[in-house]
Amino acid sequence: MKKVHIFILKSYLGPLVMTFFISMFILVMQFLWRYVDDLVGKGLEWHVLTELLFYASLQVVPMALPLAILLASLMTFGNLGENYELTALKSAGISLIRIMMPLIILTVLTAFGAYKFTNNVLPVANLKLVSILHGVKETRLELDIKENVFYQGVDDFSIKVKKKNPQKNMLYDVMIYDHRDRKARNSNVTLADSGRLMMSNDKKFLKLTLYNGVRYDEKIGLQDQKPNAEEGLFRTDHFKQQTAIIPLKGFDFSKTDENLFKNSDRMKNLKQIINDLDSLNTEKSKFIDNLRLRSKSFYFSQIPISRSKPGKKTNKPDRLSMIDSSRVVNADSLFLTFSDNQKQVIMEMAMQKARSTKQTIDERLRFIEQKDRTIRRHKMEMHRKFTLPFACLIFFFIGAPLGAIIRKGGLGMPVVISVLFFVAYYIIDTMGAKLAREGVWLVYQGMWLSSIVLLPLGIFLTYKSATDSAIMNADAYTIFFQKLKAKFSRKKKRNIRD
Structure with missing residues (x-):
């Protein structure tokens, strides 16, 4: 029996490794396609791209591993059946579950490793990847000056050339506008027959050497001279060679500080998520308790409206001050005792108070909703650390019995079936995650929706395969429909005779 188990393991491990790396490659290419606009033309060094691809590969493991298990189990048992x-193993009295036992143990160990990966490795990979991607997005494109087009890539300068020679790094008929003086825009212009443009190795400075040119400055003395004075308003400098060092910002790549993203739910392990959930729930509860205490202390301020006529002194107390706070007062009856002007003042004050109260309530509700969203995202990430290992088990119990039923190996039929199942799983999982994120469903309901849908299918296929069901045999369905057709034909003839 050990030889059989070793044979099954060898037949399974090869397709598993192959399909895993194929899935990783496809998903990483999808990642690059998504961020191709941010990567092209940045002049990133090879070690930055290598690090980016490495962390991107780690990030797609949760999607690649279940797909690889499904495809490998389908191929393995499809080849054994084909x-x-x-059939020989079953005829020897070995059940399908016993044949699958070494792979079940291997899948359980793989699921445990997947949990360790999502809990310990994936948060660090997400943090590193986000830091690199943010740095790449903040990096400017490489210096690429086109002919007859003003180049705005250098801060405070506009550069235009009529012709350039990339081999010699020469520019011809150069025009440069200096915009460092915001108040006198386009007042400083430099024209040159040719020039050479060089960027420092660290991409922090631009060395621009111009030949046979002239510089026009129209703002010299513009602020100090009198309105009618014309001296000192213009300046022209001719030169045979002029070198300028222009500081550059944003052309060199630098990682963004990782501390900016550490508070995200995707960057935490299970222990950190549980601790942060306790803190978030405590903070939310304290805020709600304080809100309840404030709501109990709300009262309408007394409106000091005198019933006496203007300019006439009276010793009579105010009508509102005569009201005993312990008695129940009919607000409508009290309101009708005031004059029209007093009623208008009361209404305006009530409207102002209502608007202020509504604005305060809306702000507090937004704070509570924000806390709820943060709590839901942390709970989703906590459940996601367990849904991946469980998905590995479900896909194995779908792929292995299905491969034994269809009895087709290779990369043909198994690939088609695996892609269909994985797409269905991904759609259901995305829909459940969206419902959980928006608070329509409870978090555990949305996160475990795909597993709940596919688990009965895995149990059904395992049962049908263990009992040698002909569920995927086309001949069985043909015979069934022939019997059904014959039955209806006999019934029709019987009705004709009657």
Whole structure:
């Protein structure tokens, strides 16, 4: 029996490794396609791209591993069934569950490793990847000056050339506008027959050497001279060679500080998520308790409106001050005792108070909703650390019995079936995650929706395969429909005779 188990393991491990790396490659290419606009033309060094691809590969493991297990189990048991090796093992009295046992143990160990990966490795990979991607997005494109087009890539300068020679790094008929003086825009212009443009190795400075040119400055003395004075308003400098060092910002790549993203739910392990959930729930509860205490202390301020006429002194107390706070007062009756002007003042004050109260309530509700969203995202990430290992088990119990039923190996039919199942799983999982994120469903309901849908299918296929069901046999369905057709034909003839 050990030889059989070793044979099954060898037949499974090869397709598993192959399909895993194929899935990783496809998903990483999808990642690059998504961020191609941010990567092209940045002049990133090879070690930055290598680090980016490495962390991107780690990030797609949760999607690649279940797909690889599904495809490898389908291929393995499809090959065993196609070569009648599975039939020989069953004829020897070995059940399908016993044949699958070494792979079940391997899948359980793989699921445990997947949990460790999502809990310990994936948060660090997400943090590193986000830091690199943010740095790449903040990096400017490489210096690429086109002919007859003003180049705005250098801060405070506009550069235009009529012709350039990339081999010699020469520019011809150069025009440069200096915009460092915001108040006198386009007042400083430099024209040159040719020039050479060089960027420092660290991409922090631009060395621009111009030949046979002239510099026009129209703002010299513009602020100090009198309105009618014309002296000192213009300046022209001719030169045979002029070198300028222009500081550059944003052309060199630098990682963004990782501390900016550490508070995100994707960057935390299970222990950190549980601790942060306790803190978030405590903070939310304290805020709600304080809100309840404030709501109990709300009262309408007394409106000091005198019933006496203007300019006439009276010793009579105010009508509102005569009201005993312990008695129940009919507000409508009290309101009708005031004059029209007093009623208008009361209404305006009430409207102002209502608007202020509504604005305060809306702000507090937004704070509570924000806390709820943060709590839901942390709970989703906590459940996601367990849904991946469980998905590995479900896909194995779908792929292995299905491969034994269809008895087709290779990369043909198994690939088609695996892609269909994985797309269905991904759609259901995305829909459940969206419902959980928006608070329509409870978090555990949305996060475990895909597993709940596919688990009965895995149990059904395992049962049908263990009982040698002909569920995927086309001949069985043909015979069934022929019997059904014959039954209806006999019934029709019987009705004709009657």
